Amino acid sequence: MANIDELILENISKDGQVLSLKAKYIREVGAIELAEREDLRNLRALNLSQNDIGDKGVQAIANSPVFDNLRTLNLASNSIGDEGARFLATAKHLKKLRSLQLVVNDISDDGEKLLRNSVALMSLTSLKFQV
Numbered sequence: 001m002a003n004i005d006e007l008i009l010e011n012i013s014k015d016g017q018v019l020s021l022k023a024k025y026i027r028e029v030g031a032i033e034l035a036e037r038e039d040l041r042n043l044r045a046l047n048l049s050q051n052d053i054g055d056k057g058v059q060a061i062a063n064s065p066v067f068d069n070l071r072t073l074n075l076a077s078n079s080i081g082d083e084g085a086r087f088l089a090t091a092k093h094l095k096k097l098r099s100l101q102l103v104v105n106d107i108s109d110d111g112e113k114l115l116r117n118s119v120a121l122m123s124l125t126s127l128k129f130q131v
Contacts, residue, residue, distance in 0.1 A: 004033045008040070016042045022074075023050040031057030035064035044069060049076040049101070058084035062091035070094060074101040085111030089118040099126040 004026065012019045019040065026034070031053040034040065046067070051057075058080055061067060073094070078084075085107045088094070100121070107115075112129055115121065 004030055004037075008034075008037070016040075017044040019043055019045070020047040021051065022047050026051045026053065028052075028054050028057040028060075032060040035060035035066055037066060040066050042069065043067065045072040046070060047074040048078065049074045051078055053078045053080070055081055055084035055087065059087045062087040062094060065093050068093050068096065070097055072099040073097055075105070076101045077104040080105040080107060082106075082108055082111035082114075085114050089114040089120060091120050094121060096123055097121055098123050100124060101128045103128055103130060105129075 007021055007024055007026070007030075008019065011021055011024075021030075024030075026048070030051065031048065043066075048057075048061075053061075053075070057078070058075065061073075067073075080102065084105075085102075088100070100115070102115075107129065115127060118124070
């Protein structure tokens, strides 16, 4: 994995609202680092697809006040299971999230049900599990 600072600089929009780190292989460690970055508070869209962040990486994102303003989150192909789904379903800092992509992960029907019935994700209008 490249230095997270370099990845952010190279892949963030000029207005600081969109960050695409698709297939940058940041893994769990990178997701945790992102969740601690106060300079990402203006993000509205975050694409972390194909990064193998797993459930622990999702936990860091779901519990981070840095992502209070996030509207779109793409977590496709990240080895996320039901534990990760539970973290998202109970996230205190993703209240403004409107779109969540979780295609090509390991979430069962139970995990999917948790997310669809989540009280924490009340603004969600798009939730994708399948291509």
